[in-house]
Amino acid sequence: MKYVLFYAAAPDAPRTAPAHFPAHQVLLDEFHGRGDLLMVGTFTDLVGRGAMAIFTNAEAAEEFAARDPFVAHGVVASHEVCEWNEVLA
Template sequence: MIYAVHYTYAPEQAAVRDEHRPAHREWLRAGVDRGDVLSSGAYPDGSGALIVIRAGSQAAAETFMADDPFAAVGATADVRIVQWTPTMGALSDID
């Protein structure tokens, strides 16, 4: 199953994100290498980010995201994890 993870950023957390961004990106790269992270990127307006992941269940997606270094330091104002079913395009062929 594929999950869309929406991060919401708050301006007052910017310094925390900047400090922990290298560890966050290392964690993302490891997820890409394992096939858990399909894509990720910040919104250009700085309001947050989107991470597209593969997980076997909602609980597994939540467990995976809890390992993000950003989670450990409270670098996001909100995290929303929703199952997503792409119907067209590059991600639509992924199980």
């Protein structure tokens, strides 16, 4: 079982994200370094589709969102954590 964190980007995310990206990157590195974050990325249509990250456990996904500067500063309009049954690994 994996856990996917979906982010819905705020309409002005392309303009506001760069200011908060360095702090966001620090958080990405922390969670990846401790083995909780497996993959992360934006969809090509950032405003329409947002971004997603795959975590090893729900607690890490929720903690990431709670600490993410993108969430705190409104780059992310909403987020959701979903259980994901990985079939091919």
